[in-house]
Amino acid sequence: MVASTQIVLASRPVGAPTAANFRTETAELPPLADGQVLLRTLYLSLDPYMRxxxxxxxxxAAPVGVGDVMVGGTVSEVLESRDPGLAKGDVVQSYSGWQTHQVTQAKGLRALDPDLAPxxxxxxxxxxxxxxAYSGLLKIGRPEEGQTLVVAAASGPVGSAVGQIARIRGLRAVGIAGGPKKVAYLRDELGFDAAIDHRAPDFADQLRAAVPDGVDIYFENVGGAVAAAVYPLLNTYARVPVCGLIADYNAASAQEGPDRLPAFYSRILTKSLTVRGFIQTEFVREMYSDFLRDMSGWIAQGRVKYREDIVDGLERAPEAFIGLLEGRNFGKLLVRTG
Known part of the structure; x- marks a missing residue:
């Protein structure tokens, strides 16, 4: 029998999550049935959608049940297999969640080649x-050479890819991030045309100066005050792919103040805006093979760069996740468990 260390949802948070919302347990896993594999988690992805x-x-998507293992994408090693398509030692992309081991069906797992990329x-x-980033920008953003793109949370894994793909497509890319180190990273390492600190007291003025011709695409990851500064700058026929609203994820009550929805609708109408929420899974069948071809090629050519923020030990996942929602991570946040 193999024991798995698991982090489960102990209680539902009210406002920002705390350590008390998580609990560590140990569970014995069942023996394998035909078509199943035993996985050992190597890396766990921490992402804002988990809130x-x-x-x-x-x-x-359905909520995690209280007492259930927290969900999450993983990279795992096959320790044992009863499926002809996978062998011991193979490394696969999986969805094991916040745990060290899992027994699962082999069907649906994607084998990875460590020689092609980490x-x-x-x-x-x-x-x-x-x-x-790829599907939202190309499918909803419909980028055209010479246009201006603004992306929020631009130093994160989605935003950084959006800006670099935009540059490859011939757009002017303006990134918004929190803090001087992240702003410098966007400008000096990723090649954004402009980068702005949303914590600056004159943020709105800096943003306006950075987009003298207005904004044609606003890739929305944040919402809140950042979105409020961007929306007045949108050009007629601008496109707004909406994939996240992290500024509001921890809200425990409705925002105080005037109802801004009428003004928002008015701007959509008068500027003929396209505002489209999306979940990336809706484009997988249509675009995923093109994405893997294009993105792997751009990485190999040095045209797309990436940054990982890795913490060691599953026990650190709750703390790291809470920090993610506060903007403390720098790059793609991963927990290394193997």
């Missing part, structure tokens, strides 16, 4: 975040 899964509110990239630039 929504901790809530019982209706969303695009296996951790299957959770970042060559995985869900990278594909979110």
């Amino acid at each position: 929504g899964r901790m809530s019982a509110a209706k969303s695009y 296996v951790s990239t299957a959770l970042g630039v060559l995985g869900m975040p990278g594909f979110t």
